[in-house]
Amino acid sequence: MTARLAHFEILGPDDRSLVAFYHDLLGWPTDSQGPGYTLVHPEGGPGGAIVESPDSRVTLGVTVADLDATVARVRDLGGQILMPPTDNGWVTRALVTDPGGNALSLIQDRPSPGR
Numbered sequence: 001m002t003a004r005l006a007h008f009e010i011l012g013p014d015d016r017s018l019v020a021f022y023h024d025l026l027g028w029p030t031d032s033q034g035p036g037y038t039l040v041h042p043e044g045g046p047g048g049a050i051v052e053s054p055d056s057r058v059t060l061g062v063t064v065a066d067l068d069a070t071v072a073r074v075r076d077l078g079g080q081i082l083m084p085p086t087d088n089g090w091v092t093r094a095l096v097t098d099p100g101g102n103a104l105s106l107i108q109d110r111p112s113p114g115r
Contacts, residue, residue, distance in 0.1 A: 006046050006107055007061030011053035018050045059095070061105035067092060070106050079104075 012018050019038050022028050031039040036052030046061075064070040067085050071094045074081055078099035085094045085108070092108040 003062040003064050004109075005060060006063045007105065008046060008048040009051050009059040009061070009105070010040075010048065011051045011059065012056040013052065013054055015050050015052035022050065057103055059103040059105050061093070061107050063107045063109040065109050067094060067106055067108040070094075071096065 010018055010022070015036055015038065019030055019032075019040075022040060023030050026042070028040045028042050030050075031041070033039060033049075038050045040048045040050060042048065071081060071085060074096045080097045081094065082097060082103070083093075083095035085092055091110075094106045096104050096106060098104060
């Protein structure tokens with residue numbers, strides 16, 4: 001199974017200015033989930049979030065069929081594990097970096113109803 005782009009996060013120290021920027025520039029509808037975390041809903045694409053963080057970066061989230069097996073391969077392929085598989089109440093995910101230091105959120109794929 002090929003991994004599917006499922007989510008993205010845009011992080012930065014001033015989340016309110018980021019929310020305004022992406023809403024006003026691109027027309028993305030937003031849905032605040034509480035301080036420091038706002039969902040964004042680009043038309044025709046995967047959903048994302050704008051997250052308050054001391055560091056600015058963009059993180060791609062992809063679904064994988066076997067999270068544990070995928071995470072086990074990260075170091076062999078030159079990446080690093082920043083957060084092991086963790087159930088956050090919505091999804092089970094791990095945060096890793098690629099060999100260039102770019103963040104990648106690996107998300108355990110869950111079969112949808114009827115699949």
